[in-house]
Amino acid sequence: MAMSWADSVSAAENPAGAASKSAYVPPHLRNRPSIEPPAQASYAGAAALGNDHSGYGVPNVVGSRWSGQRTENRSGYVGGGGRGGGWNGGRGGWDRGREREVNPFTEEDSEPFSEQESSGINFDAYEDIPVETSGDNVPPPVNTFADIDLGEAVNENIRRCKYVKPTPVQRHAIPISLAGRDLMACAQTGSGKTAAFCFPIISGIMRGHFPRPPRPRVAFPLALILSPTRELSCQIHDEAKKFSYQTGVRVVVAYGGAPINQQLRELERGVHILVATPGRLVDLLERARVSLQMIRYLALDEADRMLDMGFEPQIRKIVQQMDMPPPGVRQTMLFSATFPKEIQRLASDFLSSYIFLAVGRVGSSTDLIVQRVEYVQETDKRSHLMDLLHAQRENGVHGKQALTLVFVETKKGADSLEHWLCMNGFPATAIHGDRTQQEREYALRSFKTGHTPIMVATDVAARGLDIPHVAHVVNFDLPNDIDDYVHRIGRTGRAGKSGLATAFFNENNSSLARSLSDLMTEANQEVPAWLSRFAARSNYGGKNRRGGGRFGGRDFRRDSSYNRGAADYYGGANMSSGYASGGYSSHGAAGVTSAWD
């Protein structure tokens, strides 16, 4: 029988226990009738993971409706770990024993906005959001966080986050992940995807029994979360720390451009959930400072980006060529707002009989974002931007409460536009990949706090970053790919709030005309007549082609041009679709805060 990982850590601190290999009983559970239901045992184990939250060990019955044989298989994986000094080679054991955990809920940086904070999540706007799932035996959605027993400590963190009820993607994705199923999930930007994959991972780690980490000085994370940019990894790390506060689950982040030594120290102190960018992780793997052999959960955020040409080789190396358990042994979850069919096909290499979930149209923008397209010649872009900014300033929508994010195509372009804006009296900062990590983080912070309410950015800031109070996204240069456009404008209109997106369009963007006008039509936006003419002129059918119809949620396994040999991919014909089925809308309460990011 496999010892819980937590138990083994504790046992390592207690040589007698380790020698006998008998299950470690934490002090607060000694002298009780011996109780061995797995749920309670694992809770006790988690309590031993180094939190001093008293009352934690109170047995909490786990509603494991969906915990199937998959979960059992996973816990049984890796027979290793019968011996040895346990975690961290005798340097004090797990987390150096109940070290004081920093409270992540002190928001020192949200001062300027405190008045405005947490008002008016617009749930009604999501009432008729289309939801589609496909795959075998899809677990039904939940309506409240109470319907999912994530454990007392996580519930408390949900309360601290002021989440009142789950967002649509959370309602569907969390039960699927808790059931141990692989998942490919598409949900609109700003709809709460991070929590959707973090909660099940944290809960699974708290409840699971895991073998002892086999070697000292090597980190053996149980969960790996990969993202395409350093800032996004930081953000996910910050979120995950909140969700796992006082659960004993340790979250560590690793990314490039920052001193590796501090990250190594954090890893040595023990890690359950590792959040990383691919490059730094490969480095750590090659240095043998991290092993993936105990990974039970793999989550790719912005998964379509992670599997595109630029990243795919690194991801394959990490997932397929190192020591990570194969699909079916680990649980894999892919999340993004966009999921091109060809990437879906590629992604199925990493998944095992997965469930496809689409909440809202795949790759759709939300109709909470007002989208405008203006015809602007290349040479007129700067003065046109100036006009927009002046108009904003006159309307009083300039400043700390209304940030403007300006996307450009190149790093040089970002530098020069930033400089030009500053010269013209608009406090701006810029972020791109040629800046030092320090400069990048400073720029983002200066923008978030409203110190420089304008930020010029390359696509480094296009995905995932949650920056409250971005009122306006300007596509100074449009991207070539409509999916990139969707992610860029998704920096505004988050958490059910409205936003404005303005794009400067000219002949250079004609290849985008058709997909842009289609996207705007779907989102009930006004398409200028001249853009429709551009769209009609352009030949359509390349990469930017999107399917039609009112359901965007399309599992490529259901597309006849992809599913020859469908049995390989697609376990069954079970599919359900509905409009937020399960009475989501009946819970609508204006002004309620939610887990929307």
Added chain:
DNA sequence: AAAAAAC
């Protein structure tokens, strides 16, 4: 053609 991601 550009952007991102390790040292």
